[in-house]
Amino acid sequence: MNTQKTYAIGVDLGGTNTVFGIVDRSGNILAQASIKTQAYPTAEAFVEVGVQTLLPLIQQVGGIDQIAGMGIGAPNANYYTGAIETAPNIAWAHERIVPLAQMFSSSLSPLSPVFLTNDANAAAMGEMAYGAARHMKDFIVITLGTGVGSGIVTGGQLLYGHDGFAGELGHVIMVRGQEGRPCGCGRTGCLETYCSATGVARTARELLTTTDRPSLLRQKPLDQIESLDVSIAASQGDQLALDIFRFTGTLLGQACADFAAFSSPEAFIFFGGLCRAGELIMQPIREAYERSVMPIYRGKAQFLVSPLMDTNAAVLGASALVWGDQK
Amino acid sequence: MNTQKTYAIGVDLGGTNTVFGIVDRSGNILAQASIKTQAYPTAEAFVEVGVQTLLPLIQQVGGIDQIAGMGIGAPNANYYTGAIETAPNIAWAHERIVPLAQMFSSSLSPLSPVFLTNDANAAAMGEMAYGAARHMKDFIVITLGTGVGSGIVTGGQLLYGHDGFAGELGHVIMVRGQEGRPCGCGRTGCLETYCSATGVARTARELLTTTDRPSLLRQKPLDQIESLDVSIAASQGDQLALDIFRFTGTLLGQACADFAAFSSPEAFIFFGGLCRAGELIMQPIREAYERSVMPIYRGKAQFLVSPLMDTNAAVLGASALVWGDQK
Numbered sequence A, B: 001m002n003t004q005k006t007y008a009i010g011v012d013l014g015g016t017n018t019v020f021g022i023v024d025r026s027g028n029i030l031a032q033a034s035i036k037t038q039a040y041p042t043a044e045a046f047v048e049v050g051v052q053t054l055l056p057l058i059q060q061v062g063g064i065d066q067i068a069g070m071g072i073g074a075p076n077a078n079y080y081t082g083a084i085e086t087a088p089n090i091a092w093a094h095e096r097i098v099p100l101a102q103m104f105s106s107s108l109s110p111l112s113p114v115f116l117t118n119d120a121n122a123a124a125m126g127e128m129a130y131g132a133a134r135h136m137k138d139f140i141v142i143t144l145g146t147g148v149g150s151g152i153v154t155g156g157q158l159l160y161g162h163d164g165f166a167g168e169l170g171h172v173i174m175v176r177g178q179e180g181r182p183c184g185c186g187r188t189g190c191l192e193t194y195c196s197a198t199g200v201a202r203t204a205r206e207l208l209t210t211t212d213r214p215s216l217l218r219q220k221p222l223d224q225i226e227s228l229d230v231s232i233a234a235s236q237g238d239q240l241a242l243d244i245f246r247f248t249g250t251l252l253g254q255a256c257a258d259f260a261a262f263s264s265p266e267a268f269i270f271f272g273g274l275c276r277a278g279e280l281i282m283q284p285i286r287e288a289y290e291r292s293v294m295p296i297y298r299g300k301a302q303f304l305v306s307p308l309m310d311t312n313a314a315v316l317g318a319s320a321l322v323w324g325d326q327k
Helices: A043-060 A100-107 A119-130 A197-210 A227-235 A239-263 A273-277 A279-292 A313-324 B043-060 B100-107 B119-130 B197-210 B227-235 B239-263 B273-277 B279-292 B313-324
Strands: A007-013 A017-024 A029-036 A067-073 A083-085 A114-117 A139-144 A148-154 A267-271 A302-305 B007-013 B017-024 B029-036 B067-073 B083-085 B114-117 B139-144 B148-154 B267-271 B302-305
Touching: A007 A043, A007 A313, A017 A043, A017 A313, A029 A043, A029 A313, A043 A100, A067 A100, A067 A119, A067 A313, A083 A100, A100 A114, A114 A119, A114 A313, A119 A139, A119 A148, A119 A267, A119 A313, A139 A239, A139 A273, A197 A227, A197 A239, A197 A273, A227 A239, A227 A273, A227 A279, A239 A279, A239 B239, A267 A273, A267 A279, A273 A279, A279 A302, B007 B043, B007 B313, B017 B043, B017 B313, B029 B043, B029 B313, B043 B100, B067 B100, B067 B119, B067 B313, B083 B100, B100 B114, B114 B119, B114 B313, B119 B139, B119 B148, B119 B267, B119 B313, B139 B239, B139 B273, B197 B227, B197 B239, B197 B273, B227 B239, B227 B273, B227 B279, B239 B279, B267 B273, B267 B279, B273 B279, B279 B302
Parallel strands: A007 A067, A067 A114, A139 A267, A267 A302, B007 B067, B067 B114, B139 B267, B267 B302
Antiparallel strands: A007 A017, A017 A029, A139 A148, B007 B017, B017 B029, B139 B148
């Protein structure tokens, strides 16, 4: 690969918007544009409009010869095949396997390499290239959003597993048996059902229904309560809301204690809206971890909030797939 | 490194015996000798006698110039530092950090490289070089002995973590809270307390005490029951013993379902005395795994019993550390 090429394309393909960015090696986004992900009947039409959107950005930085490659972060992405595999939330990828990396590669002049990975893996690459994990080789990024995602780096490499689908830590079982909460994956008791933004709202509704404890949260109709409401109430000192964060953080800390027994990371890096609660959630995570973890790991791991949350982290992370390949 | 050198030294350092072997690239042990691990007052005395034991073996295969390196499997071993760190069961390493790799290296002419890793990691290297994991890059070896150990390989590399202590899967928590069994690690509910040979005996004693179910196991004093007794009773069709294997295998299968969400391995390879029960334990493992695992992993992983159990697997595995470095 020509290491003179100084820019990488990063693509954040989400359920609503797809953002294209041109990123330099220092993590500056020099040009950016977006399209609606679902406005196209087929994957082919989506790629065609994507390429038309990208070409003027590429011209801005001196043409395709300046581009070292492209990285795409997307749901249900398989790194090994470069394909989106039957993504339930994307109409043009719902019932088929879309070889997206290959399609972009051949449509762009051609451009090579083009990498595809899932959102949380892209976030982990972004942390290693530009964020909290610079100079780290062993860390885990945990994304606390609508779901709980994870990107695991061991020995400086993203962990993909034999089929490309490793790192689904939102779906380890935290509550076994009947009493576990039903999960979107079809099972019960997954970490995600408790510790995602959705899980936090679910905990709030459970506590408001099963207890008569006073709370600011009672000012809102039960079915409209979101995790943000819990954050706001907690920041106002509402004890029920504080207890919800303590419960959520405690489960996360216990889960991280099991993850340590797996890959003994130097740091756990948290990303996503729930982290904006800051110490309200980070303190119970750390406390539960140190209390729960096997003694040989105690006191060794850092618990960090991603510094990239207010940037276009997904575009940065996707672009970092290109530099990761050049080491 | 000189790839002409055709032999590696493998050392299995156990609590009772230390076995030295000279191994060729095909996994044949050409010469072998052993000493008592604890017969020496200091680590220095142990290494001195170890070297005296090794030298005639080395002469048998043509001298030190034929030796590509040395691998040592030992408890509480840190791969990164090459040291045994305060091993509770080895008197000369109980209260100090013993730089064993360095000590053997400088005493043998010198010999380089000398690798040190824990027993289960050595077992994983052995499977990759000579056993069930040839041609695999992502697999987990689970050793079911006095404890439960693990060696995790991802992308063809042993997973060590940032401090060298990754892969303690015997210490993920399977039963949270008060009712978890106390573990030697100081916590409660660890996989090891249920699924080791000791755990199986513990389950037997619990069932014999808390129920009045008939069983062949009642012919033996409660405090003398071992996992082997449970195996023998099960092979004779004893229902209580069969239920113990089903319980043990079910917990292992559920644990493996969580491990899949971490590293999505191609195979789980089981090693150790409990595996001699064959399908009595392997069938419940597979069934619980397929029932418990996230749908994207279902039907993908193999569950294998190590083919190396009747060989000197620990010596083979330790020697494989040398070849692993030459790739």
